[in-house]
Amino acid sequence: MASGEAGPETDAVRREFALERYRYILQQINAVNENAHRFLALYQTLATALVSAALALFVGYRNWDVPASTARGGVIGLLILATVVAAFTSTLILVGALAWLDFRNEECDITDEVVGPGFRKRPRPGNFLRWYETYVLLFIIVSVIAMWVLAAFLLLPAMR
Known part of the structure; x- marks a missing residue:
């Protein structure tokens, strides 16, 4: 066999490596979901x-x-701290969603190579309305706005 040709042993190693990588990706996707x-x-x-x-x-x-x-x-000051916590949490959730997209694309790359093209559909960012992270972020944004509005119109004017 000439160098550069793939033999049965090489194919078996590649498949085993792809399977282990696939397992790792699925674990990472699960971890990203739990982190949210x-x-x-x-x-x-x-x-x-x-x-x-x-x-x-x-x-x-x-x-x-x-x-x-x-x-x-x-x-x-306390509301500013709550806003900073909200911004930090929102950033972590957004980064997690981007990591999820990356892992899902890598998952699709592996299944395209090992199983066949189109085995898994690639994620579409346009489906963000179906992601629970979208609604978690909306909850955080609405709650921060509500905190500031209530403070501005109820608490702070009463503290004269």
């Missing part, structure tokens, strides 16, 4: 704690003899 849930739980926990602290400050600043301007600054 973890990031949402992290956001919910931290946002709830920060907003609770802001509300506690709003309710108790007079009893604690904290000047209104300091209390307003504290509420704004």
Whole structure:
């Protein structure tokens, strides 16, 4: 056999390597899916704690003899922290979605080579309305906007 020709042993090694790579890709896709849930739980926990602290400050600043301007600054600071947590969580979810797309394309490359072209359809970013990450991101955006709107129209004006 001339060098460069693939023998039965080489084909078997390539198939075994492709199978192991395919298993790894499927594990990574699963990890990316699980991470989105973890990031949402992290956001919910931290946002709830920060907003609770802001509300506690709003309710108790007079009893604690904290000047209104300091209390307003504290509420704004806590909302800024909640916004930073939201931005960080959104970034992690977006990067996870991009990683998922990359892994799915690699999965399709392997199945095209080993099984046959078109065995798995490639993911289409246009299907983003069917991805739960889209709705997690929308939830985060809407909740941050709601926090700021409620603070701006209810909490901060009452702290005079």
